[in-house]
Amino acid sequence: MLSQRIIAVARSRGVLRPKHLQDASKLMMRTRMAQFHSSRLLQAETVKVPQMAESISEGTLKTWSKQVGDSVAADEEVATIETDKIDVSVNAPTSGTIVKLLANEEDTVTVGQDLFVLEPGEVSKSSEPAPEPEKEEQKPSETPSEPKKQDSSEPSDQQTDKKLPPPPKPSGSDKKADSKPKEDKPSKKDEDKPKKKEDKSSPAAAAPKPPAGSRNETRVKMNRMRLRIAERLKQSQNAAASLTTFNEIDMSALVNMRKKYKDSVQKEHDVKLGFMSFFAKACTLALKEIPAANASIEGEEIVYRDYVDLSVAVATPKGLVTPVVRNAESMGLVDIEKEVAFLGKKARDGKLSLEDMAGGTFTISNGGVFGSLYGTPIINLPQSAVLGMHTIKDRPVVVDGQIVIRPIMVVALTYDHRLLDGREAVTFLVKVKEYLEDPAKMLLAV
Incomplete structure (x- = not known):
């Protein structure tokens, strides 16, 4: 680079002192960073709402499949727009990284409107190792050999009962748990089980059942x-x-x-x-x-x-x-x-x-x-x-x-x-x- 040659010549002739050399190197770094950021901004592409049909000019942005910082491959779905006839998939024109989302879910968007900003670039193949942790997560639930033997001879409905026996194991150590500051008042096995069921159905538990004779109403917006x-x-x-x-x-x-x-x-x-x-x-x-x-x-x-x-x-x-x-x-x-x-x-x-x-x-x-x-x-x-x-x-x-x-x-x-x-x-x-x-x-x- 020309700037590097100038610094080298000046240094050989003693024109630049250590302090000047540090200032020059800092200037070079700032110049490189400015060039890097300007190139990123120039490369970023704003993706617009695509043309859907002659009779369709707008729709509702239902879901973002990707978020800011996510990598996408070319033609990968980024968003879904709901129209009065079909759901339109908005895909990435090229591989890269999502830089900015320009609309929120449930917003009405029109054809040609700016939708999101994409920074082109190579995408690391993160989709291949992704299935591996899922398999590893599934293995622990299937590792006990006893449930496997029972599954072959018992109906599948009993699988829910098989998940219940594990709680009795810590129930034997309830005595140790009693000595700890965190004490569970319902220490009985029968009381432990309903607690776990309530935890699993926490969203349902958050919405209490209406009393008999309730006259509540629920209003839901009609989709397009x-x-x-x-x-x-x-x-x-x-x-x-x-x-x-x-x-x-x-x-x-x-x-x-x-x-x-x-x-x-x-x-x-x-x-x-x-x-x-x-x-x-x-x-x-x-x-x-x-x-x-x-x-x-x-x-x-x-x-x-x-x-x-x-x-x-x-x-x-x-x-x-x-x-x-x-x-x-x-x-x-x-x-x-x-x-x-x-x-x-x-x-x-x-x-x-x-x-x-x-x-x-x-x-x-x-x-x-x-x-x-x-x-x-x-x-x-x-x-x-x-x-x-x-x-x-x-x-x-x-x-x-x-x-x-x-x-x-x-x-x-x-x-x-x-x-x-x-x-x-x-x-x-x-x-x-x-x-x-x-x-x-x-x-x-x-």
Whole structure:
């Protein structure tokens, strides 16, 4: 460096004395530190709220996955923003260290707003040794050999009882504990155990149970997704001329077919064979015959479609979402089942994108998984119809003049009377019933 050469020359000529040399070295150190800090400031990058969708301009910052001082890898999640449709993950554009957070949790943030400051740099591989201490922490709880032997012969419910015997061991030394200044008044074993249970449930213990006849109220702010769902459902009721028609389906053939092939399908394709794929296939065939059920109103025009983008209602902790199976009319039963399972998992994990939910043309909602017997589903605008599945119940029915017990499912079709007349809606539901009661007819498309 030039400054070092100058100091060296000056020192050789005797121009710099020890005191001057110390001052010069201090000046050099300050210059280096200033350069270092200025380079850090220049390298720091301010990450903004990303563009989420054309119709979404703001959201609620729900959680920070990282805090100031934490290291992040490229594309690692730093924050989650909740919108009225999906949860958007904000990832680090490059590896580095979080320098500053520019918003708090539960704040409303807009697209393009500064969110956090990231100082680029290499990240030490701290994620690899992290699992090791977790394993070491789990080992002490499993080291006693006696509980392990008992687990094989006793039900798992008794594991909670196995954790209780350790307290009696120190109870034998209660005499020594009595001599110590810290004396526990309840020295009995039975009194020790409830104490430990209270310690484990300290958060619950902090909130006392309300007395009988209590009239307390709890107010919880609606999340953005729930607000959006409420808005769309009310909009559907106000805009569509909704009407519901019902029918009963004898599920005997489908139940037997599923029992026969579910194990082989699971083994061959690694997917569970359910009833949703059969209903989806039956609906795609019926929609070809009743195209109005697959249409929508746009202004003063009716849009008919040759394809079927099937919306499948999935319940999540935040509300009901409807991911879309694209071109369901060209898919087989196994392919539909795989896609439904894939989208369902993404929905429950909160990983659905806007593309996963946009553009459905017909909806199937299965309330039967929760035990629903009857129901009138609400149309998912701008679609014209929605099919509601319900639980299967054994019922006495008349077949060929004989009373027999058959597994029966009640299905409901809610349709927009502006597009579908009653004749078309009933015909559609009858077609679905015929396909499901005779799966061979459905697979042959006759």
